[in-house]
Amino acid sequence: MSLSPTSGAGDIIEHLRTLRSQENLAGMARFGIVTETALGLSNVELHRITRLVKVNHARALELWQSGIREARILAAFTADPKTLTLDDARLWADDCNSWEVVDTIADVFVAARFEQVLIPEFAADTREFVRRIAFAMIATAAVHLKKEPDASLLAWLPLIERHAKDERNFVKKAVNWALRQIGKRNAACHGPALALAQKLAGSTDRTARWIGKDALRELSSDKVLARLGVVGASTDRAQS
DSSP, X not given: OXXXXXXXXXXXXXXXXXXXXXXXXXXXXXXXXXXXXXXOOOHHHHHHHHXXXXXXXXXXXXXXXXXXXXXXXXXXXXXXXXXXXXXXHHHHHHHOOSHHHHHHHHHHHHHTTOHHHHHHHHHHOOSHHHHHHHHHHHHHHHHHOTTSOHHHHHTTHHHHHHTTTOOOHHHHHHHHHHHHHHXXXXXXXXXXXXXXXXXHHTOSSHHHHHHHHHHHHHHTSHHHHHHHTOOSOOGGGGGO
C-alpha cells in the first residue's frame, strides 16, 4: 500500500499491520516495552512512514484512539503541537502504559509548550507512567527549549528532589534522566544540578541515593566537563 499525506488513519493502520514482526516483538519485550497491542515496528520504520504521511492533527487523534502501539507513536510524530489541547494531552497521558510511548508524547507536550501546566500536574499524579511523563518533559525541555531561560529549568530541581524517593523503576529512571539533562544543558545549569546530585548521593533513601550517584557519575565525567567548559570540578565526585 502506498502512503501519502492524504492517507486516512484506517489506511495507515492497515499498512502497519502488513509490517508486523513477531521477532521484533520478542526483542521489544526484553526492553520492557509493553507489546500487547504492538505490531513490532521499529521507530526507524515509523519515522519513514511519518515522512510519507506528514502532519495531520485530526488523523493523529484517530490513530491514538486505535490503541495500537505503533499507531500511537505515529500519532505523536504527526500531531500538530500548535493544535494539541491540554485536554488531548491529559487523555493521552491517561492511556499510557509503556515508557517509550510516554517519552514520545513528552516531546509533543513540550513542543506544545504545556510544560508549566503539565509537569507539576503529572508529577503530583500517583500513576507510574503519568508521573514519568512529568520528568520526561523536564528532560526534553532541558535539551530542546534552547531559548528558555536557564532559571526555568533550574526551577524544576526541587520537584526532582521531592520525587527522588519514588522507587518505581520507570519513575526513578525518569527523575534521574531529568536531573542529568538539566546538568548537561550548559555550565550555568551544571553547578546546581551537580549540587543536587551530590545531596541525593548522600541520602539515606536507597532510590534517591541511586539517582544521585548515577547523575553524579555522568555530570562529573571528563566528557561532560570538557563539553561544558567547567573548570575545577573533580571527577572524584563520581566515586562518592
